[in-house]
Amino acid sequence: MLKLRMYLRLLKRAVTKRKSRMIISLLAISLGAAVISALVSVYYDMGVKMRKELRTYGANVVVAPSPKNNFISTRELESVMDTLPKDNLIGYAPYIYGVVRTGDSRLVAAGTDFTQVKKVSPYWHVQGQWPDSDNSILVGIAAARQLGVETGDSIVIMAEENKQWLKAEVTGVVETGGTEDNQIIMSLNKAQHLFDKKGKINISYASIIGDAETVERWTNDLESDLRVEPVKKISQAEGKILERIRSLVYLVVIIILGSTLLCVTTTAMAMIMERRQEIALKKALGADNKSIIYEFLGESTILGLLGGAAGWAIGFGLAQGIGLSVFNSLVSFRWQVIPAVLATAVIMSCVACLIPINKALSVEPAVTLKGE
């Protein structure tokens, strides 16, 4: 008991009375722990955040009519989509298509739900305004050039099949890089009306958060005649990107661990050289190897704990910075990271001391105490 108290007193003195000497090691450990803590914090959130982020590149699930049908009823679509997990379903945009004439031109018009489009395909680039009423439309950029219309113009559109027509104002020109560039896009309601297809759609694109297998499982489990299929290419590409970022994080963590270890070992080595006299004296006073090892491991543990704690705090701040700049959102606090970072820092600090301690044990008191 008294011995333990003296041991702790020795450690306390070694740390507090040798502050300037400890600072380099402490700094090295803190920095290492900070980067690791930041990466681990980000890593935990990354999967979710990345998937959300990746979903801004468009739909990853296609809903098509059953093989016997040409159309899906909107009610049917809704009931199927309702069975998917709400938090993971970003949105689903329904589409109905028809051929229309305007002036001398013949082109495809689509009807869709603009609020859903904004969720499913946030990459749509609209110059002007998104339509806010059934009488306003978007024109694809290529179509606008072909028709010679621009934002603010009004055009007359006639459905080729049933000769119904309507007049609408162009509130914006849309560029998507896809087929929409050649189309006229109006509200779902208006298009269904125009084409006489009340309550019907041709296809729907949905955006669902989740890895490839999960999304596939969900779509397979749906009990419906509709063909609901993940866009394999997209989910697999997402998986690969995440996989790569993961291995990158592992790599960085290993490199950081290695360089911190190296740095702490070097400073510990210098520290042992500097404290040769002290070690020799302790041995002359009768300290056995065990006592010397315990003292240095004790000091390393304290260093590890201090550096780990500081590192965790810095790292958590760093993680917020990364979260904000990369994902535009804060990284959540996870208490599990604290013991993990502390343990890593302590292990790092102790392992870094092994070679130096071994060196300390080889100090010959008779030789070292004589020199000076």
Added chain:
Amino acid sequence: MSDIVTLQDVYKIYGKVHALHNINISIASGEWVAVMGPSGSGKTTMMNIIGCMDTPTKGSVQVDGTETHKLNGAALTKLRREKIGLVFQQFHLVPHLTAVENVMLAQYYHSMPDEKEALQALERVGLAQRAEHLPKQLSGGEQQRVCIARALINYPSIILADEPTGNLDKVNERIVIDIFNQLHKEGHTIIMVTHDPKVGQLAQRQIELDHGQLVYSGVV
């Protein structure tokens, strides 16, 4: 009186250098011996062998009943811890520990630290007021007195002092020598290296080394 230290045919050879050459001496319990001789004559080498910090190349050494020349490092350490009190010329205190903690350190490695006892030891050498000072806040003489307090704390069978006054001025030398005088009166065995004939004369016996050989032993 029984012998507490016996060296028989002791050699310490470094390459070609015979740091000690055929040394034979016995030191009785309670004796105060001054070791003298020119620089490089083997005084420290002999002290290290008696003090269980080193072993001879040849010959046998007995310290308080134990044959030390046969022991390995760990056993030597144990014996040193239990039987020997060391005082050095360069003081050698742990710089980040206070005076009393430096004394307690010897207790800690020996058995149990006891702050009260450590303070009493400091009081004996007149340093009760300096107990909480760090070595750098103490004068050379005060540091050496801390070392003496530390050397005494575990009731060693032998006190070894290698030029304890070598780095001290006259006043502090006086104080330290008085302490040794006192210790001798109390029955401690003291082996002290010194260059100063006056200090040497205070001892009961002087021995003199030259080129590793014992050239004189007796009262001046």
